Amino acid sequence: MVIKISKVLVANRGEIALRIMRSCREMGIKTVAVYSEVDRTSMHVRYADRAYSIGPAPSNESYLNIEKIIEVAKLSKVDAIHPGYGFLSENATFCQRCQQEGIIFIGPSPEVIRTMGDKITARSTMLKSGVPVVPGTNTKLTDDEKVVDIINKIGLPVMIKASAGGGGKGMRLVEKKSEILSSLRGARSEAKTAFGDDTVYIEKYIASPHHIEFQILGDQYGNVIHLCERECSVQRRHQKVVEETPSPIMNAELREKMGQHAIAAAKAVNYYGAGTIEFLVDDQLNFYFLEMNTRLQVEHPITERVTGYDIVKQQILIAEGSPLEIKQEQVIQFGHAIEARIYAEDTDNNFMPSPGLVTHITEPLGLGVRTDGYVFEGYRIPMDYDPMISKLIVSAPTRNEAIERMRRALYEYKITGVKTNIKFLERIMDCPDFKEGNYNTHFIKNNETFLLASDEAKIQFEDLAIVTAFMDYHHKTKKCRNGFNQTGKPSRWKDFHRSQNVKRIN
Amino acid sequence: MVIKISKVLVANRGEIALRIMRSCREMGIKTVAVYSEVDRTSMHVRYADRAYSIGPAPSNESYLNIEKIIEVAKLSKVDAIHPGYGFLSENATFCQRCQQEGIIFIGPSPEVIRTMGDKITARSTMLKSGVPVVPGTNTKLTDDEKVVDIINKIGLPVMIKASAGGGGKGMRLVEKKSEILSSLRGARSEAKTAFGDDTVYIEKYIASPHHIEFQILGDQYGNVIHLCERECSVQRRHQKVVEETPSPIMNAELREKMGQHAIAAAKAVNYYGAGTIEFLVDDQLNFYFLEMNTRLQVEHPITERVTGYDIVKQQILIAEGSPLEIKQEQVIQFGHAIEARIYAEDTDNNFMPSPGLVTHITEPLGLGVRTDGYVFEGYRIPMDYDPMISKLIVSAPTRNEAIERMRRALYEYKITGVKTNIKFLERIMDCPDFKEGNYNTHFIKNNETFLLASDEAKIQFEDLAIVTAFMDYHHKTKKCRNGFNQTGKPSRWKDFHRSQNVKRIN
Amino acid sequence: MAMEVQLDERLAKVELLAEDGNMITIKVDDKVYQLDLIQVEHGVYSVLYHGLSYNVELIATESPKKYAINTFYHSYQAEIIDAETRYQRARNAGNEFEAESTLVSPMPGKVVKIPVKPGDKVQKGDTVIIIAAMKMESEYKAMKDGVVVDIYVKEEQIIDGNQPLIKIE
C-alpha cells in the first residue's frame, strides 16, 4: 500500500538537512526543522516551512534527544521523519519509537539497523549469504588467550576491531607478535569507553586496500538494485576527504560481480531504503565486505550526478511504500563525478578545527559544478558540531576533465573568516598519484610531503598584501577625519561605490 | 595543423565573459579581460588573469571598439579572441581584423559570418543545399509594386523582413491587404535606421510556430555533428525567456531528420566552430530554416547539461585546429534540462529595466542546478548593457522533475535591491500550458492573464512585513540611544550576533 | 513602545508589548502575535510564529524610516510614522497637488530626448521625455493637461531612480 507523505520532520542540521528539504520541496512535501539553541540562525531553520527548538547546543541534549524530537513530530503532525546521516540515523531505538508513534521512519527497519550495527552479526550474516568477507573471526571473543591463538593461526598482520565499533574507535593494527596482547587490551578498553561493550573480533589485515562502496536501493517488496560504486580511498584518519565515481580501478566485470554481491548483501537482511555496502579491495582486485551503512551517505551526490537519480526522493518513495521504478538495466554511469569535502579546519596546523564567523563567501558556479552547503556571509559556524562546511561536486565526461573542473571550482571557492582545507584539496588535485588514479587508503599518508608543502610562491604576493592593508587603513583614517561613518546611516556599500556614481553622473 | 592556444582575450562582459573564462581556466589557458569604465568592479575583471580598460560605458566606445580591442590583444600577446555572444560576435570585419593580425578568432570565418548575416543570401544558400526554408522570396526586393504583386501571389498573411535584420527590427506581420504598403514602408524605414540597408524579403507567415534550434559543431576538416535541439518558444517580444531540451514536441524520427538538415546547412557554407540552426516548426511538424547564428548562444548550457560536452571547450579545440573527437552516434540526451533567464526588470510595470545596486543575493544550490551569473552583493548593475543577471539551468531525469526542480531553485534564488523577473518565471513553471508542454511562440501572449495575475495572498503577509519593519526601526533607534555604531569600528555582523555570543559564553 | 506603520495603502498601529532577546510580543492593530524574530544576515530577518518559519528581507532606503520589504513572494513599501513624520505630512498636506505635478523617473537611465520645452502646452498622454536603460527606450507621458513649467534634466544626462524630471501645471 502506498501512503503519500505530505510533511517530513528532518532530524538533522547543516548541509544534509537542507539537501533533504530541497528534495521535499520539489516533491511538494512540507518540511519541519528542529534546531538547538546555537542553530537559531542556521539555514535549515530558515529554509523549512516550520521550525522548532529542541534544546541546548550539545547533541545529546538536542539532535540526539529522541523524546524531544518525537514530541515535535507529534506537535507538528508530520507523517515521516528523515534522520539524515550521523545523529540518530543508525539508531534502532529511535527508528522503533517512530514506528510506535505511527510515524514513518525514512530508512530501513530497526531490526536491520541492529543486525548491521553489530559488526560480528553483520559478518556472519554476509558469510551465510555467500558475500566474501575479510578473513577472520565471526563469533564474540572474550577470552584473551583464545584471541592470541586465533591471531597466530590467521597469521600477522591482523586488525583487532570492536564489534560495536565505528569511526576508527576500538581498532588496532597488529604487526608484531610482541604487540598482540597490548593491542588487544588497548582495543578492548577503547571499545568499552566508546560503546560500553568490549567485544572484539579479528580480521586479516589487507595491505594497501581500496575503500570502494556500492550504493543500493531496495523497496518493501524485495526489489533491490545498485547504483554502481564510489571510490572513497582518499581518507585522513578514517575520515573521507575526496570521493569519485567511477573508481579508477574498476572494470565492467568487477562492477557486475561486486554489484551482485552488494545486492545479495542487502537481500540477506530484507533491506529496504537506500544503503551502502562498503568493500575493501586489494591490489589484485579481491574484494571483501567491510560493513553496511543503513542510511544516506555524505558522498551520495556523486552517484546522483552520474546516474541522474535523486537518492533522497527514492528514499521517500520507498518509505511511502512505492515499488522501485528503476530497473538495474536502466542504470548507467554518465560521465565522471568527484566530490571534495570542505572542512573548517587549519590544514597548516595539524588540521585543527576552525569554527567562527564567515565574513565572506563566494561559491563556485557554472558547468558541471554542484555545491551542497549551508553557511552564508555573517553565519557563525558553531564549535559544537562537525567541521564540514559544504560538499563540492563536479562532473565531466572524463576523469581528467572532472579533475580540471574541480581545480577550477576550488579556485573560485572563497571563504574568509574561518580557515578551510580548500588549499589542501587543490594539492590533492595536483598530486601525480591522484591524477593517475593510482592511489589507495594510504594516499594521504604516502603523499604528506607533497600535500602539506609550504607555499614557495607566497613571498611574491607580499607586496600586494602590504599595499592593500596600507590603503585600507589609509582610507579608513581619512574617512574618520572627514567625519563619514558618524551619521549613523548604513554605509556598507556607500563608500566604495561613491567613485562609481560620480563617474556615472558626469 | 594544431596550434595550442595559451592565452585568450574575452571581448565581452557579464555572465558570458565569466563562463568562457571558466572553461579557459579548466584548460590551463590564461585569460585577458577588457572592460569599460563602468565595469571596473565587474566580476569578469576580477576573474581574469589580466584586465585592460577599453573606454567609456557606451558599447560603441568600448566593447564594440574593434581597434581598441585589437590593440589590447597585441599588447597582452594573446593567441586568440573569444567574442562571446552579442557585441562583436557576428561582426565579419572584426573577425577579419583578427586574421590580419595573426590572432585566432574563436568562431567561424568572416565569409560565413557575412553569408549567414545577410538573410536573403542565407535563404538561397540553404535552398540550394536542399534545406527547407519558409516559402517566400530569395532575391533583393527594392520595387514596392513588385513586392505587392509577390505578396498577392504568396497569399496573406506574410512577414516582411529586413535582409540585414535581427532582433525583431525591420519586421512586419501583414494580415490584411490594406496594410501591405504601409507595413512595407514601415519595415524599410526601420531597417534603414537600424542597419543602414532597406532591402527586404517576404516570408509566408507560419501560424503558431515553434522556435526550435539545433546546436551544431564543425571542425576545420569538414566534420560536422549536431548536439540535438533546443525548444525556445517561450519568448516575449522576440526575447527568449525559458528554453528546454528535449523539445516537448520532438520525436526521434523528426530529430534525426531536422538534425541531418542542420548538418547539411552547416556543410553548405563549410562551417567550422559552434553554431545554431534555427527552425520554425508548425503544428503539423513541418519545419523551415529560419536563420543561422554563427556564435555561441545564450541558451547553450541546456545542451551541455544533457549531452555532457563543454561547448566553449569544443570551440577552443576547433579554433586550435583539432579534429572533432565527438562522433554523431556518441551524442545522447541524458535527462531533461531547462534554462530560465533572470532579468533585472520590473514585470509588474511593463517589464521596465531595473538597473541598480544588488544589496543581497542568495544563489540556489544542490542537485541538478547550475547558475551562470556574474553579480554579487554590493555590485551595481549598470544601465548601459543588457538586463540579464544570470541564467538558471536545471536538469532531472524527466521533464516533470526538471520543472519541479526549477520551481525549487527559483524559490531559493533571492536577489534584493533590483527588481527581477523571478516571480514571473515561477508563474511560467506553474502555467498549465507549460507544464503540459503544450505551447508555441504565442505562449506568453496567450497566457498573459495567468502570468501577470496579481498576488492574492499578498495581504496575509502584511502583518509580517509591518512587524519586521517596526522591529528593525526599533533596534536602530535603540542602538543610537545606547551610543553603538559611533565607535567607527566595523559593526556589520556585530549587532545581530551579539545575542548569540552571549548565549555561547554563558 | 507604539507607532504607526504605513504599508502601501494601509496604516497600521503597532505596539511592542514585550521583548526578551529575540522573543517578542507585538500588537498589530487588534491582533497580538508572539514571535521569535532575529536578524540573520544583513537586512534579512528570520521570523518564527507558532512554528511557522518565515523570511523577510528589508532593503534600506535613503530615509531610515522607509523600507522596501520582500516576504515569500511579495513586495511592499513601508514607512515608520512617528511624530516627526506626522508633522511633516500635515505640513505637506496642502501641497499634495504639487507632488502630482512632477514626473519622476522610476529607474536610473539616460535621457534620450525631451520633445517639449518650458512654456509648451501639453495634453495628458503626450510624450514629454524618453529615457533609455539596458538597451531599451521608454517614453514617459504627461499625467494631465497643462503647461510645462520646469524641466530639471537635460538630454544625454544620466539620471537616478526617483529623480524629478519635468513639472507640469
Added chain:
Amino acid sequence: MAMEVQLDERLAKVELLAEDGNMITIKVDDKVYQLDLIQVEHGVYSVLYHGLSYNVELIATESPKKYAINTFYHSYQAEIIDAETRYQRARNAGNEFEAESTLVSPMPGKVVKIPVKPGDKVQKGDTVIIIAAMKMESEYKAMKDGVVVDIYVKEEQIIDGNQPLIKIE
C-alpha cells in the same frame, strides 16, 4: 603619507606617492608600483598591476590596525605600525618573555579538562589543558619547564580564539 607595515616576519616601509581615485603610486621598501586598486565587495579589493588582475581579501580584526589577508592562495597577518604602535611596542619590549609564558587558545572551543593546578611544576611537553571543538579534542602542552602560576579558565567553560588559558613561569 608613509608608514611601516608588519607582514608576518617582514617589516616594510610604505609610502603613498600619489593617489587619483583608484589609481595610486606607492612605494614598498625600494620598489615603486603604479596600481589600480579598488574595493569591490565588503573587504575584497581588486588590484590591477600592468594589466595583471589580483584579488585581495582583508579580514578585519578587533584592532583597526591589524588585518588577516588572503591573496590568491596565500594567507598573511598584517599590522599597521604608526607612532602609537611603535610607542606601545617599545613599552612592551621588556615584557616579551611575559607573552611567551601564557598559553593562548588558537580556536574557540570548550575546556574539557585541566590536569594541572596553580603551583604545579610542569615540564615542557606536559599536557596542561584539553580543548574540544567540532567533535575533536586537542591537547595543549606546556611550552617550557616551569610552575603553573595562573589558570584563567575553568573546565566546561566555553572559550574564544586567542583567549589566555594558563600562565607558566
